[in-house]
Amino acid sequence: MRVREEVAGPSTPSAGGAEGGPLRGEQREQLRSGGEKAGARQLVFGGRALVPLDLGEALAPVAALWAGIGRASTRTWLAGRVRGEVGRLRGLVDPQLAQQVLAERLERRLRDQAPRSVGDLVAWLLKRGLAQRPGCWSTLCDEGIRLDTRGACESCQVLVGDRRGLRRAVADQVLEERLSGQLALPQQELGREVERRLQEAVREEMARKAAARERAVAEQAGREASYEIKRQVFAQAQWERAAAPCADCGVPEASGLCLPCTERRGIEAAVRDAVVFALVLRFDPDDAPGTRALWQDCERATRAVLEERLVQLREQGVNEASLSWSGRRLMEELRDRRQQAALVRLGQQEEAEQAARMAAAALRRKQLQPGSAASRDAVRAAEEAARGRVAQRWLGELIAELRTLVSLGPAPAQGTDWACALPELAAQRLPGDDRAEQAVGSTRERVSA
Known part of the structure; x- marks a missing residue:
């Protein structure tokens, strides 16, 4: 059963201690007018404004003044400005010390200006408290004090x-x-x-x-x-390059070379390098015609391998663009395998082994624990590096000699008057100086031994 508001129950004592009490509307009026009730209302509906928890250290000097900011929106906005200054200081000093640096700044400026004279904390923080005032050119200076060391600024x-x-x-x-x-x-x-x-x-x-x-x-x-x-x-040159047609097939707007032609050029370069690495240890430096014939045979065999692979891919339904890409990958893999095989062969020569032994001995003299696993691994790595350096040097010399022989021109035709041709050929000087020729000759002798 409901109880009417006009009837006062025992659980609703009156303000004067008698039975019965004011209605809800009358009670709100008394809470507004009575001093004791007003104090109780402030205790219930609002407390003292505290500084944000994440800015407690930075705003500690002005914590007592923070409660004077009436609006919560103003406090939120001002806390954002303080966080921005703390973030800027994290880029100048240790991030863990950014709030401490800002607190020291606020404390120092409050000490220079009596806290009681700070009437508007918002204006004071924006105009005086938060702003860094360097006394010199240094970005770490704040009123003659360095932010990182908190000592006197040397520049000032x-x-x-x-x-x-x-x-x-x-x-x-x-x-x-x-x-x-x-x-x-x-x-x-x-x-x-x-x-x-x-x-x-x-x-x-x-x-x-x-x-x-x-x-x-x-x-x-x-x-x-x-x-x-x-x-x-x-930008203009880049646009012109992009609009240039292909130099090989003439396709417009191909940046000078379209993708299929790029792949074809890559195939040709890979084929030439594969032939070079295949012949670098087989050619005779004293037989230029034989070397050129060997080059042609090796190139035909390499292209035959490429064509066989491309025919297989065409039978599988691969389009032309993918064919060019696959052919280039095939030739590059063949080139790399032949290069590695040549380096291994050259690295097995006596001079390469001697360089490896010397590198290993030099590293062992520097090691504090020669018997450890890490030390042995380091010695093996030093040996391989020294052996590889010698092999690379020999390979470069032999490749230069092979290319020189191949680029001398076509072999003389049958029926040549050798009595006249040989003296002229003998009088011609090959590219390179005498020192390079002696080095190449000694390399050939060591490799052939």
């Missing part, structure tokens, strides 16, 4: 020393002019003359710095304009 001390030196120089000049008779001033006017000349010198220095800044701004503007011109020229 240098500026102070410069100002003191300037004052001393001006005072010495005035005194010298007075003693020499060039300046006729009484003793009491010397200080004013020093201050006047010092102000003039400072103004001249400020004018020079302003002119230097203007020149720097003009130079920067000139550099930016030059960079913009270069960017435009580069």
Whole structure:
């Protein structure tokens, strides 16, 4: 059964202690007007505004003033500004010390200005508390104090020393002019003359710095304009390269070479290199015609392998673009295998083994624990590296000799008058100097041994 509001129950005592009490509307009026009830309402519906938990260390000096910010939206906005300053300080000092640095700044500026005179904490933080005020050019300076060490700023001390030196120089000049008779001033006017000349010198220095800044701004503007011109020229050249047709097949807008032609060129280069690595240990340096014939035979055999693989791929339904890609990969793999085989053969020669032994001995002398597994692995790596260096050097010399023989031109035709041709051929000088020729000859003798 419901109880009407007009009937006072035992569980609803009146304000004066009698039975019955005010209705809800009357109770709200009493809570607004009564001092004791008003205090109870403030305790229930709102507490003291505290600083954000993540900014407790940074805002500790102004924690007592933070409660004076009436609106929650203002506190939220201001906390965002404080977080932004803390984030900026994390980029200048140790991130763990950023809040401590900001707290020291606020405490220092509150100490310079009595806390009671801070009427509006929001305005004070924005205009005075949060702003960093460097006394010099350093980004770590804040009112002559370094943010990272919290010590005196050396750059500011240098500026102070410069100002003191300037004052001393001006005072010495005035005194010298007075003693020499060039300046006729009484003793009491010397200080004013020093201050006047010092102000003039400072103004001249400020004018020079302003002119230097203007020149720097003009130079920067000139550099930016030059960079913009270069960017435009580069963009135009890039567009022209993209619009250029293929040099081989003439396809428009192929950046000078289309993808199929690029793959075909890659195949040709891989075939030539594969032939070189196949013949580098087989050719006879004294038989140029035989070397050229061997080159042609090896090239035909290599192209036959390529064509056989391409025929298999065509039978499987692979398109032409994929055929070119697969052919290039096949030739590159064949080239790499032949190169590795040549390096292995060259690395087995006595000079390569001797270089490996010397590298291993030199490394063992430097090791503190020669018997450990890591030391043995390092020695083996040093041996392989030394052996590989010798093999690479020999391989380069032999390749240069092979290419020279192949590029001498076609073999003489049958029926040539050798009595006339041989003296002319003997008088021709091969490319390279004598030292290179001797090195190649000695390499051939060592490899053939």
